[in-house]
Amino acid sequence: MELEYEINLDNFQGPLELLYQLIKKNKIEISEISLARITEQYLAYLKELQTFNLDLASEFMVIAAELIEIKAGYLLPSSSTGKKEKDEKDLVQRLRNYQIYKELSTILQEYEEKALNQYNLPSVYKENFQQEEKLIIDYNLEDLVKAYKQSLASRPENKTADNMKIAVEKIDYISEENINVQEKTEEIIGLFKNKSSLYFNNLLKNQSNHQEIVVTLLSILELTRIKRLKIAQEKLFSTIKIVLR
């Protein structure tokens, strides 16, 4: 075993590269014979590597196994020649491929080195101009309607058809109606025309916006205060009932 060169293991990106470097340093062609000859050197490096990094070493093991198999094939000349040749061929082919890209990357590196000496002009101009953001609307009305429907559908407490109708009806109004407590009070009383009790949540659900909800609440409180209404809850968390007195 002749190790003329100290090879720093950190420099090896992978088993193929190690093998490639060994072949190069031994100044032999990539061929089946050289592979058998190089096996011991490869294993020697591998042994050193293992003490450093087991994880990394495992990547090298596969190739090591292949090399040993090839070498064994030579030691046992009578063993199945067909398989031996195939193993060799595969590994030699991989090495040749690797060698090609290795050489290409060297050429690319020369190209890069030259190109890195080309300096671009400074990028001062771009900064001096304002980047104008222009809006591209490639939506049509259908998309708008769809978006509206989606937004309504996503409203968690608003999934019933009734509530959607409210939303639709409201499209036409232009100026906001101002609902005051007095009007709301009368409206609520009106709701009791045909029944003696109402469910609080239904009442609120039928209000179209925050303002109405607030006014409705205030009206109920007012009606309760003046003892026109009674608020009742049969048990904890059950539906709140509003009863006309």
Next chain:
Amino acid sequence: MNVDKLALLEALLFTASEPVEVSELAAVAELSLNETSEYLEVLIKEYEKRSHGISLKKYDDSYVFVTDPEYATAVEELHSAEKKQSLSRAALETLAIIAYRQPVTRVEIEDIRGVKAEKTLLTLSKYNLIKELGRKETIGNPIVYGTTRDFLERFDLSDLSQLPEIEFNN
């Protein structure tokens, strides 16, 4: 006259975004101040030709390449390339709500979408798709929003009555 020195000075000036002093150029090009000035005069003459769109300018003892003024608009056009933006789904939904329910307050929009609307409203305002219509006479006097003429234009609507009616097929 050494063409390589001329080329070198040109390369140096090309990479400089601000005027470079002749002394600096001379030092790097390994020329005397006088020689450098002479070379630079040759460069100035060369770039004065009408086939060039840039000029070498001398300010005091400094030199800088600039584009010729007549191409300013074109240069601006090249660099102020519009950044194309399209509306996000959130923005489109918000716009739809405003279109159909205007005048509408931020809180009402947030109620429907279940998320904060502030940033989306800013975006839509920036693109001039919505505007403030005024303030609602209710607690807090919230701003009410509506759509703009730009909105009508972009969706090709002659007026808001042209907004398609909505059928909910549940």
Next chain:
Amino acid sequence: MNVDKLALLEALLFTASEPVEVSELAAVAELSLNETSEYLEVLIKEYEKRSHGISLKKYDDSYVFVTDPEYATAVEELHSAEKKQSLSRAALETLAIIAYRQPVTRVEIEDIRGVKAEKTLLTLSKYNLIKELGRKETIGNPIVYGTTRDFLERFDLSDLSQLPEIEFNN
């Protein structure tokens, strides 16, 4: 040949620090793509003269002015700039495989180099030297990679056909 258009294109390119697509130039210069390319060829020729220290380079369909490599040291000296860093060997090898075999999957690259390629691919993507071209229609639908315009620029290749040819001496 209109000298004003030639001058305009020169002015435009002079203000660009990165390759500009011929279509952008054509739009701003109000020329057809073919006309623009012809004018740009004239510019390239003009700047090939030895008296010029800069060159107009073509990378795919984009053009950019760069200083000639022989003046790099002087340029660096003027701007007290550090020499630009070249890529690591692992990055170069991976890049070579991608350049010649694109579209190529990570597994194919790993197969050739015999090592994991994930980190290198991330680095190359970060420098915008490679991009995802799509997905291969095979088991697992792996991403396939290819090189970018920045790759061409970095290695001063006008297009992929300029890649050095390889001799397979089997």
